[in-house]
Amino acid sequence: MSSAAPLTAAEYWDKYKPYRGEGAQQRPAAARFDWTGVDNRGPGAEILGTPKTALDLGPAEGENAAFLTRAGVEVVGVDFSPVQVARARKFWGDVPGLEFVHAEACAFLDDDLRLWDAIYSTWGAAWFTDPEDLFPRVLRRLSPGGIYAFSHREPIAGQYGAQKMGGKWLEGRETELTVHRWQYSAPQWADVLKRHGFTDIQAEVLPNPDAGALGTLLVRACAPR
Secondary structure (H helix, E strand, O other), X not given: OOOOOOOOHHHHHHHHHHHOOOOOOOOOOOOOOOOOOOOOOOOOHHHHOXXXXXXXXXXXXXXXXXXXXXXXXXXXXXXXXXXXXXHHXXXXXXXXXXXXXXXXXXXXXXXXXXXXXXXXXEOOHHHHOOHHHHHHHHHHOEEEEEEEEEEEEOOOXXXXXXXXXXXXXXXXXXXXXXXXXXXXXXXXXXXXXHHOOOEEEEEEEEOOOOOOOOOEEEEEEEOOO
């Protein structure tokens, strides 16, 4: 893989995962549905109800999508990093009912006219896409009463809205690319979702078991019936 600085957001994510471990990687266990990134912490797939179909926005290696598919849900994962899509297909190509698509989330929701029982994102596209662009598209693609749920890192107080991306994978690397993530407090997310027409909104911070570490903000809402 080239060491050149990424010039597009997709190239940024192409580099992000390999930075965490080059070379061959074992297939994830996909033993549970994970919202938090902390082993065996927090709720699981029950947040999504009992969907027959689900759309994963930003599935990365695809372990959450694989877990749902093994439970009988038809799942499509959409990611705009070709590197991550290729990795997910390699890991889970033998799992029937699971598909990974290389596309940007909003473009996919514009082009694919299917309705979904659940649309979700775990530290994925819902964190890195302007909700003013994403939320109306998600609502249009949910079945009546369908569930939209997403999680991201608990924001630092006062750091709300579009925040410039940072992280240890950028240390010592020159890049002219700015990547943003959109993050709000639980009440702020609830207000944004309500404004876009979602109902039955729940938003909370799941604490991190490590003292002083940031937790996970988990949001769940429904399409009107």
